[in-house]
Amino acid sequence: MLVKYLLATIVAGLFAGILLTPAMYVRSVPLILHAEEYENAAGGHEHEHAAAPAAAGETAPAVAPHTHEEEEVSPALPFGRFGNTLLINLVAGAGFALITGAAALFLGRKITVQNGIYWGLAGFFIFNLAPSFSLAPELPAMPAADLATRQAWWLITVLLTAGGVYFIVLREEIWARVLGLVLIVAPHIYGAPEADDLTSAVPPTLASEFAVSTLATNLFFWVVLGTALGFAIQSYAASELEA
């Protein structure tokens, strides 16, 4: 087991996760909060509290559907909204770092300070840009198709895109390039699940601002993660990778 390699990837992931948090708070989180005002005003959202809003905060119903702002009812971890987001970003950063580090190990490629940004860009393309092309980042209260269906589409798209990036970037053959392109395009031709009714309480301006701001934020995250991975692996785990 290459313990130093694992530790280096985790440290890089935690670092990127820390930096992701303030980046999210520049644009994306304020837009989420803004959208939630419409979510609560509309009252038609599936996450809306079953009981009357006036009852909120007094006694929690036995089965409490969660809402986003009633901390008493929500089963979220008790570190507050910012604390929870920071915690999740740290964990998520480590998770994406482990996946990226594992992919490099499988492929026999070394992530370095010089090429780290390309690993980051590949991760951004696979996990963010490609799925967003057909399934744009959603604000709370936006109309959407069945959750499980969208998650399945998201997951399949990520897997196909990862395969596509491999065939296009790391293989020389013409057939591989063509296959890679087909893999990347296929889920978008098939199409992401769409809501039947697209009427939304959230103003379209908010939604478009949110889509752009999250993509920019995630691009930042992945560039930091790729570079940090290169730095951490090179400076701490390089000796482990020599035969």
Add this chain to the structure above:
Amino acid sequence: MAARTSTTISLPLASRLTTAVVSMLLGVFIVYGVGLSHSETLHDTAHDTRHSYGFPCH
């Protein structure tokens, strides 16, 4: 870091396979928990990150 470093790993696949598998499983498990799990605690805790990351949420 001044010298140009090789971008291929000289260690044979057999020696890195265990780490690669463990790292991948751990990473997938974490990302599933953060982004896709239907657990209410996880959903509510990860809510803003899920939206911002573009995971399907709600």
